[in-house]
Amino acid sequence: MKARIKFRKYGVMRFIGHLDVMRHFQKVMRRAQIPIAFTGGYSPHMIMSFAQPLGVGITSDGEYLDIELTEPIGSKQAAEQMNEVIAEGMEVVSFVYIPEEKKYSGMTITAAAEYRVSLLKSSRSAGKIKAVPASWKEAAERFLGQESIVVMKKTKRSEKKVDIRPFIYEIEAEDAGIRMFLAAGSENNLKPDLVMDEFLKFAGEDPDKVPVHIHRLDIFAKNDKIPAETEKTKEKGTGLVTLESLGTIRG
Amino acid sequence: MRKLALNDEILLKIEKPARYIGNEVNSVMKDPEKVDIRFAMCFPDVYEIGMSHLGIQILYDMFNQWEDVWCERVYSPWVDLDKVMRERSIPLFALESQEPVKDFDFLGITLQYEMCYTNILQVLDLAGIPLKAADRSDADPIVIGGGPCAYNPEPLADFFDLFYIGEGETSYRRLLDLFKENKKNKGTRQDFLESAAQVGGIYVPSFYDAAYHADGTLAAFTPNNEHAPSTVNKQVVMDLDDTYYPKKPVVPFIKVTQDRVVLEIQRGCIRGCRFCQAGMLYRPTRERSAERLKEYAREMLRSTGHEEISLSSLSSSDYSCLRELVNFLIGEFKGKGINISLPSLRIDAFSLDVMERVQDVRKSSLTFAPEAGSQRMRNVINKGLTEEEILNGAGQAFEGGWNKVKLYFMLGLPTETEEDMKAIPELADRIARRYYEIPKEKRNGKCQITTSTSFFIPKPFTPFQWARMYSNDEYIARAATVKHAFHDQLNRKSLKYNWHDAEITVLEGVFARGDRRTGKVIEEAYRLGCIYDAWTEVFDYEKWLKAFENTGVDMAFYNERERGMDELFPWDFIDIGVTKEFLKREWQRAMEGKVTPNCREQCSGCGAAGFGGGVCFEGKN
Numbered sequence: 001m002k003a004r005i006k007f008r009k010y011g012v013m014r015f016i017g018h019l020d021v022m023r024h025f026q027k028v029m030r031r032a033q034i035p036i037a038f039t040g041g042y043s044p045h046m047i048m049s050f051a052q053p054l055g056v057g058i059t060s061d062g063e064y065l066d067i068e069l070t071e072p073i074g075s076k077q078a079a080e081q082m083n084e085v086i087a088e089g090m091e092v093v094s095f096v097y098i099p100e101e102k103k104y105s106g107m108t109i110t111a112a113a114e115y116r117v118s119l120l121k122s123s124r125s126a127g128k129i130k131a132v133p134a135s136w137k138e139a140a141e142r143f144l145g146q147e148s149i150v151v152m153k154k155t156k157r158s159e160k161k162v163d164i165r166p167f168i169y170e171i172e173a174e175d176a177g178i179r180m181f182l183a184a185g186s187e188n189n190l191k192p193d194l195v196m197d198e199f200l201k202f203a204g205e206d207p208d209k210v211p212v213h214i215h216r217l218d219i220f221a222k223n224d225k226i227p228a229e230t231e232k233t234k235e236k237g238t239g240l241v242t243l244e245s246l247g248t249i250r251g
Numbered sequence: 252m253r254k255l256a257l258n259d260e261i262l263l264k265i266e267k268p269a270r271y272i273g274n275e276v277n278s279v280m281k282d283p284e285k286v287d288i289r290f291a292m293c294f295p296d297v298y299e300i301g302m303s304h305l306g307i308q309i310l311y312d313m314f315n316q317w318e319d320v321w322c323e324r325v326y327s328p329w330v331d332l333d334k335v336m337r338e339r340s341i342p343l344f345a346l347e348s349q350e351p352v353k354d355f356d357f358l359g360i361t362l363q364y365e366m367c368y369t370n371i372l373q374v375l376d377l378a379g380i381p382l383k384a385a386d387r388s389d390a391d392p393i394v395i396g397g398g399p400c401a402y403n404p405e406p407l408a409d410f411f412d413l414f415y416i417g418e419g420e421t422s423y424r425r426l427l428d429l430f431k432e433n434k435k436n437k438g439t440r441q442d443f444l445e446s447a448a449q450v451g452g453i454y455v456p457s458f459y460d461a462a463y464h465a466d467g468t469l470a471a472f473t474p475n476n477e478h479a480p481s482t483v484n485k486q487v488v489m490d491l492d493d494t495y496y497p498k499k500p501v502v503p504f505i506k507v508t509q510d511r512v513v514l515e516i517q518r519g520c521i522r523g524c525r526f527c528q529a530g531m532l533y534r535p536t537r538e539r540s541a542e543r544l545k546e547y548a549r550e551m552l553r554s555t556g557h558e559e560i561s562l563s564s565l566s567s568s569d570y571s572c573l574r575e576l577v578n579f580l581i582g583e584f585k586g587k588g589i590n591i592s593l594p595s596l597r598i599d600a601f602s603l604d605v606m607e608r609v610q611d612v613r614k615s616s617l618t619f620a621p622e623a624g625s626q627r628m629r630n631v632i633n634k635g636l637t638e639e640e641i642l643n644g645a646g647q648a649f650e651g652g653w654n655k656v657k658l659y660f661m662l663g664l665p666t667e668t669e670e671d672m673k674a675i676p677e678l679a680d681r682i683a684r685r686y687y688e689i690p691k692e693k694r695n696g697k698c699q700i701t702t703s704t705s706f707f708i709p710k711p712f713t714p715f716q717w718a719r720m721y722s723n724d725e726y727i728a729r730a731a732t733v734k735h736a737f738h739d740q741l742n743r744k745s746l747k748y749n750w751h752d753a754e755i756t757v758l759e760g761v762f763a764r765g766d767r768r769t770g771k772v773i774e775e776a777y778r779l780g781c782i783y784d785a786w787t788e789v790f791d792y793e794k795w796l797k798a799f800e801n802t803g804v805d806m807a808f809y810n811e812r813e814r815g816m817d818e819l820f821p822w823d824f825i826d827i828g829v830t831k832e833f834l835k836r837e838w839q840r841a842m843e844g845k846v847t848p849n850c851r852e853q854c855s856g857c858g859a860a861g862f863g864g865g866v867c868f869e870g871k872n
Contacts (some may be wrong), residue, residue: 011252015268020504027276027502027556042611044588057263085556087276087504088253124258 001069002100003078004247006093010059013089014126018053024087025065031085034078037068051106051219051243052113052184055191059126062114062218064106064243066098075249096247104246109221110185112169112240115192116215118177123211129176136173139203144171151198164190164198171199177215184219192216218242256344256351257332265331269504270298273324273346276502277554279311280347281321287431289355290314291345291392293325294363295370296785301326302501303509305563306398307361310419312497320427323347324501325358327370328377330789333782336377343377352378356430358392362400362407365762366755366785371396371410372777382774384412384457389440393430401454402485402532403711405821406765406773408456412444416825417452417486418518420494425450445478452486454825455479461767461821467808469766469819485532485827489864491518491539496547499554511559511592512551514544516576520565521850521866523857524622525633525841526661528710529565531829534857535865536850541572545579552589560584561592568597569851577605585609595620598644603651613695616655617648623664624674630844631666633714633837638678642685649686654698656682661707662729662750665718665841672729675702676737676746683742700742703749704733706756710763711822712829714837720760720810726753754792755784760810766821769809771802830858 009021016024026046029036038044047068054060078095086092098104121128143149149165167183167190178199182190192214197207220240253274255262262268283289292311294301301307307324314322323345328336336343342351352358358380360371372382375394381387384394396407397415404414415422426447433443448455458479462471474481488494496515503510519536520529548560560580564570573596580591591609595618596602606615621636623629629636645656660675679700686698706726709718721729730750737748761769776784776798783789799806814820816835823831833856840847847855850866860867 012255012272012274015262015272016504017269020269020506023506024504026558030556030558031276031553038588043590046588056268057259085276088274123260126259127252 001072002066002098003069004064004066004096004098004106004243005079005082006096006244007063007065008059008061008091008093009054009063009089010061010091011089013087014057014059017056018050021054021090022048022050024090028082028086029067032078032081034067034081035069035071035073037070049105049107051110054216055193055214057126058192058214058216060216061093062216062242062244064219066106072250074251076251094244094249096244097250098247106219106221106243107186109223109246110219110243111183111187111222112181112220113184113192114179114181114217114220116174116177116179116217117192117196118213118215120211120213126213129213131175132173132177136178136203140171140173140178140199143199143202144168149198151194153194164195168195171195179217218244221246254349256341256349261332261335265335266329267298267505270326270329271332271346273349275504276556277499278324278347278501279315279321281315283321283348283350285318286321287319287434288321288357288427290320290322290357290359290427291325291352291355292322293352293358293360293374295327295360295367295374296363296783297329298326298503299505299507302503302507304361304363305509305513305515306419308497308500309495310359310423311501312499313420313423313495316495317424317427319431321347323355325352325374327373327783330783333373333377342379343374352392353380355392358394360394360396360411362396362398362404364785365400365406365759366790368407368762368773369777369781369784371407372774373782375410376777383409385409387412387440391440393440393443399528399532402528402825402827403764403822404454404456405461405767406762406769408767409770409774411456412440413447414454414456415452415486416454416483418488419486420488421486422450422452426453445476448476448479451484454483459824468815469821472819472821472824482824482826485825487535487537487828487862488518489537489862491537492543498547498550500551502555502557509561510557511561511590512548512555512557513561513563514547514551515539515563516544516567516570516573517564519865521569522566522635523633523837523847523849523855525631525714525837526622526664526707526710527565528713531712531834531857532827533565534827534829534859535862535867536569537865538570538572541576541579544576545583548580548584552584558588559590559592562594564594567594568602574601581605581608598648600647603648607651612652615653616657616699616701617645617653618657618659619644620659621678622659622661623671624660624676624678625671627844628664628667628671628674630846631841632661632664633841633847635846635849638681641678642681645682646685646688649689649694649698652695654686654695656698656700658682658700658702660702660704662704662733663707663721663726665707665715667729669732672732673736675704675733676740676748679737679746680740680742683740683745686745687742698745699747700745701747701749702737703751704730705751706753708756708760708763711820712825712827712834714834714841716764716820716834717814717816717818717838719813720757722807722811723753723757726756752787754795755790757806757810758784758795761804761806764820765809769804772798772804775802828857828859828861833857 037047051064075095079092082092119130148163152159153162167188170181172179200207314320393412395413396411401414429446444455447453458476460475464470517538519533622634679702709715779794
């Protein structure tokens, strides 16, 4: 039996890297006495996998990990038990049951992620936000209107030119920040900082001189089987739904 | 939301920002308005090392159980942050409140090894506290040192207001009450130090004067303040079942050295190895009951979520309820995915059986610490481990499927000859031979015997406190002798040899038995840029040599001189319960190669029975 945990990461927890968040959850499972399953062998480990790692410095309202359970536990109860023992700056938002098959795992189905990038008064603090210039609304439209956006992408061995335009689904300048909807996951993963740098250059700014804070809003999966009309479905014309909406709550 | 002392720009630039943000599960937050005493507890090394120390966890828990005290943690900023803090004048802060250490009432620093001494100055300096106690004002925190190196506090005497000699559970409450009282009475720093000097185990270095003979040895060590006693008594907890223990230890976010639940099963050691300081300092041996430890194990695993539990003590095989406890831990937790990490145990049928149950035999190795290669040398150091025992233990293990052995030895022990050095590779070879006695089809490929040597450093309060050390070159020559002898062994291809650095050894030697005059070398080394001397990638021996040169302190005076039997030592004003007479007797017996029985075989009258408990009174109730 498999469950999907959606959690938030905020405040000082943004300085805790992905591997340490994993370690934290392992300890949370034990403290909260979640009936999680283990692998066999001499050093058994918990069966748990994260949908998409989150970089240091980034906060999020929509992170996911899938776990295997040995016995059922109520969704509400599980979330409460975890929240009692989780560090300040992390919060379990929901606990839903998902299908057994591997093809439904968060890691496999992740296809997109939505971010809000806010402008900061100074790189010294992510707490002091600056309004987005009014002119950027139109700039964002023009940015997205381009046929191709070619960037140099560094790999381990070399640099190569990549057109990132197909992987930018939306970009919109709102008062509170730049909201972007980007390809994510194992196939085409586009990093928000890279897109932001390109946008800033496009808007005539020097990216090194514009301090920003990135916040992930949610992670999405492609799901053709779910009709696009359901309330939770993100209408993108591409049938993207949040990972959370693919599970069911159990009492 | 939590406020942080460091801004985002800094935190995102430095290595492992999690070292500096606090917020760990089980860390204690209090309202500063509702406490009387702010205590900053410091381990002067990097977070991952400091967080692994049980003693601090015990004291942190004890202090925070007291409503009027808020104890917070401080560690040395790593060199990257150290640089940033100096450039931008950011004062050192405590992890919980993120507030400057300078505004605290106390800064407690644990003294675990000599090579952290420059880090103490780093901590004081970054905090903005004058390095020397004499330069501090009423507004500065009281700087107090404790831990094993406090048993010879003299090299650090200038930098500390107080030292606490012994186990922290006993006198702190009294000390803090005196502090509160003094504050209420609007007393000065001096007033507080005078009242503190009368508390058991408290040593106020400024209340004592040292005088020296023309040859440089100590002539007299006398109180200069009427409130200071001439002898400071070590503090011990006599009932380990009825004292503080951290049932909710702080759980770090990042991986630290000791990332597990630690059960301290006993304090002290019955063995009496003559080189071992801990074996003398922590006498008498006292045990915790298995029942109490089982409770702690359950509670601590639940409160931390750790996936591993380990036992901590000297010579764990001597703990009388070891079988019961280990069997309980395996039975209760092994099935729940909890690793049981065993301490080094005497190799026998029981330990081999337990090891087989908790670890993968193919991957794990056996550890022996014969400490010396020849039987003669082992008798000198009173390490009651015979070659027969080692070969039998290894043989049993080899037949059980093990093929890796680690051996630990010391070089430079008193009376050591070339034969004793060569006996090290010979013993390693005999263990390998024992392995190859097993029929080929029954053994698990080749065996791997890894031998490591460190250089012996005489420590205060041991029977070897009179012993001489050697020069850097002499140490390297001894290691080379051992290395060459390894090449002559039959099974050399199965033997591996590592040796420790000699540069750190000679420095440790100076500060282990140094007097007050060596403090200026530490200060000068720090001024020259030394910090993190225990870290090979940072350690700079040239700067240390320069510091000795600049201060005119002679390393050889402290290291290469065999001390006279009647010499007054800088640490003689401390009474650890074990008498100097006993240590002298043991030194004589060492010279005669005579073994002294352990505490359970026969009492040797060391003096620790004066504490009125522990192993000295076992079975006598």
